[in-house]
Amino acid sequence: MSHTPHRLEVQNVSVGYGDKTVLHDLTFNVPHGARVAVVGPNGAGKSTLFKALVGLLPLQDGKIYIHGLPLNAHKDCVAYVPQREEVDWRFPVTVRDVVMMGRYDHQGWFTRSSRLDKQIVERSLLQMDIGSFSGHSISDLSGGQQQRVFLARALAQEPHILLMDEPFSGVDVTTQDATLKLLDDLRGADVTAMISTHDLNLAASKFDLMLLLNHYLIAFGKPGEVLKQENLARAFGRQLMILPDGTAVVDDCCPPVGSAE
Amino acid sequence: MSWLFQPFAYEFMQRGMLASMIVGILCAVMGTYVVLGGMAFLGDALAHAILPGIAIAYLLHASLLAGALVAAIVIAFLIGLFSRQGTVKEDTAIGILFAAALSLGIALISSIKTYAVDLSHILFGNVLGVSSTDLWLTAGLGLLVLLTVILLYKPFLVISFDPVLAATMHLPADLLRNLMLVLLALTVVVSLQTVGVGLAAAMLVTPAATAYLLTRRLASMMFLSAALGALSSIIGLYLSFYLNIVSGSAIVLTATGFFLIAFLFNSRQGILRGRINT
Numbered sequence: 001m002s003h004t005p006h007r008l009e010v011q012n013v014s015v016g017y018g019d020k021t022v023l024h025d026l027t028f029n030v031p032h033g034a035r036v037a038v039v040g041p042n043g044a045g046k047s048t049l050f051k052a053l054v055g056l057l058p059l060q061d062g063k064i065y066i067h068g069l070p071l072n073a074h075k076d077c078v079a080y081v082p083q084r085e086e087v088d089w090r091f092p093v094t095v096r097d098v099v100m101m102g103r104y105d106h107q108g109w110f111t112r113s114s115r116l117d118k119q120i121v122e123r124s125l126l127q128m129d130i131g132s133f134s135g136h137s138i139s140d141l142s143g144g145q146q147q148r149v150f151l152a153r154a155l156a157q158e159p160h161i162l163l164m165d166e167p168f169s170g171v172d173v174t175t176q177d178a179t180l181k182l183l184d185d186l187r188g189a190d191v192t193a194m195i196s197t198h199d200l201n202l203a204a205s206k207f208d209l210m211l212l213l214n215h216y217l218i219a220f221g222k223p224g225e226v227l228k229q230e231n232l233a234r235a236f237g238r239q240l241m242i243l244p245d246g247t248a249v250v251d252d253c254c255p256p257v258g259s260a261e
Numbered sequence: 262m263s264w265l266f267q268p269f270a271y272e273f274m275q276r277g278m279l280a281s282m283i284v285g286i287l288c289a290v291m292g293t294y295v296v297l298g299g300m301a302f303l304g305d306a307l308a309h310a311i312l313p314g315i316a317i318a319y320l321l322h323a324s325l326l327a328g329a330l331v332a333a334i335v336i337a338f339l340i341g342l343f344s345r346q347g348t349v350k351e352d353t354a355i356g357i358l359f360a361a362a363l364s365l366g367i368a369l370i371s372s373i374k375t376y377a378v379d380l381s382h383i384l385f386g387n388v389l390g391v392s393s394t395d396l397w398l399t400a401g402l403g404l405l406v407l408l409t410v411i412l413l414y415k416p417f418l419v420i421s422f423d424p425v426l427a428a429t430m431h432l433p434a435d436l437l438r439n440l441m442l443v444l445l446a447l448t449v450v451v452s453l454q455t456v457g458v459g460l461a462a463a464m465l466v467t468p469a470a471t472a473y474l475l476t477r478r479l480a481s482m483m484f485l486s487a488a489l490g491a492l493s494s495i496i497g498l499y500l501s502f503y504l505n506i507v508s509g510s511a512i513v514l515t516a517t518g519f520f521l522i523a524f525l526f527n528s529r530q531g532i533l534r535g536r537i538n539t
Contacts, residue, residue: 137477
């Protein structure tokens with residue numbers, strides 16, 4: 001056991017909306033700098049887990065610790081990259097405005113941006129390769145560029161934990177590569193990253209740890225330990241097919257009607 | 262040029278012009294949040310809902326502004342209470358309270374002898390009846406609202422644009438949202454004298470919607486909206502003076518004219534712009 005507390009500890013957490021519980025009795029620890037893929041079928045509670053981790057949903061039961069302290073004890077510690085559908089793209093803000101929002105907590109809510117804040121924003125814009133759009137309205141961008149704006153904002157926040165909800169679905173190859181490169185850079189800075197994805201191949205090849213969810217925690221560990229047939233069967237149920245050669249195929253292309261995650 | 266200065270020979274016109282400009286700016290600035298947050302219906306409801314407060318204050322010979330203020334704050338919290346239970350949708354809750362408050366207000370006013378005149382002043386404003394006390398109150402409340410909006414620019418931007426970021430940064434979102442409702446209520450109350458309850462909602466929405474078509478940043482949207490609001494008030498009051506029409510209507514129609522021009526000719530989705538360029 002390490003003497004420093006885990007970066008993120010989730011203990012017996014149950015969370016949901018109103019009386020309805022979506023996630024039951026989750027317990028896991030994520031070490032410093034680890035890269036975790038959160039996988040599971042549609043409606044398994046992946047987005048719910050992220051909302052609990054940013055403090056947007058009150059816990060029905062259990063505790064979440066970051067650096068050994070309760071969730072709300074930290075400021076500017078967790079950054080969240082939303083799904084594109086969650087953002088109001090018609091809001092009158094420029095690319096630079098959005099990235100600067102990532103600095104608000106550092107610079108104080110009633111003061112002007114310092115030179116340092118501006119430098120960090122410019123650096124984040126360049127790193128995500130959107131410097132040439134910085135004065136554009138966010139509604140003028142393509143889907144991939146829009147995602148990179150929010151990645152740049154997460155960079156500017158200088159978080160210890162980065163959460164990304166489905167950053168790989170429905171984006172172009174450039175954005176996917178930019179996202180993966182960002183993850184590599186963040187590992188250098190010892191940032192813990194949790195990313196939900198449908199892409200089990202990507203999860204197995206690019207991530208240190210996998211968290212398999214379906215309302216309960218089904219498995220958590222190295223991809224090789226998690227991606228076992230019995231785990232996948234428990235998570236995906238009838239969406240899982242086993243081919244004659246033993247390959248497991250998850251049919252996750254068509255979300256069931258009315259699934260809300 | 263004498264037509265330009267002639268109206269100001271009268272002191273009540275000077276006061277009316279100042280009050281209209283303050284209201285035009287104030288409504289336009291708060292209106293940017295109304296337009297961006299999809300709260301147009303809420304603004305309308307608040308404007309009508311203060312009617313009973315005014316009527317009661319009138320009957321008690323108390324300050325109309327104070328009565329309106331109390332009513333607006335009560336209504337804002339009632340809407341929050343009804344919709345937070347989750348049993349009634351927010352727009353349904355607003356619709357019910359809006360109609361009930363309007364009816365109660367008219368019922369109370371109809372018990373007054375000079376019913377018709379008083380009602381029309383309350384519904385459409387009486388900018389020429391602005392006393393110097395009213396003007397000071399308007400200016401004071403207006404300054405309070407504007408200073409709050411400037412001071413809380415960043416938190417208001419974040420809770421309007423990205424509630425999840427607000428949560429990760431531990432902003433007190435509920436408190437800020439309630440404060441925004443109170444500021445909105447204050448704005449509606451202040452605009453009562455110049456455009457009346459019937460047209461206050463238009464002054465909240467129209468200049469801000471015009472500015473939205475022409476700008477791409479929140480701060481510039483606010484400035485442009487404020488300029489359009491003030492300009493609409495000035496032009497509207499001249500129209501009212503020379504055409505002898507109700508001032509509130511003239512102000513709102515001027516603002517609507519600006520909106521139509523922006524809608525037809527703006528660079529983003531203007532209908533006529535392409536044809537002119539080709």
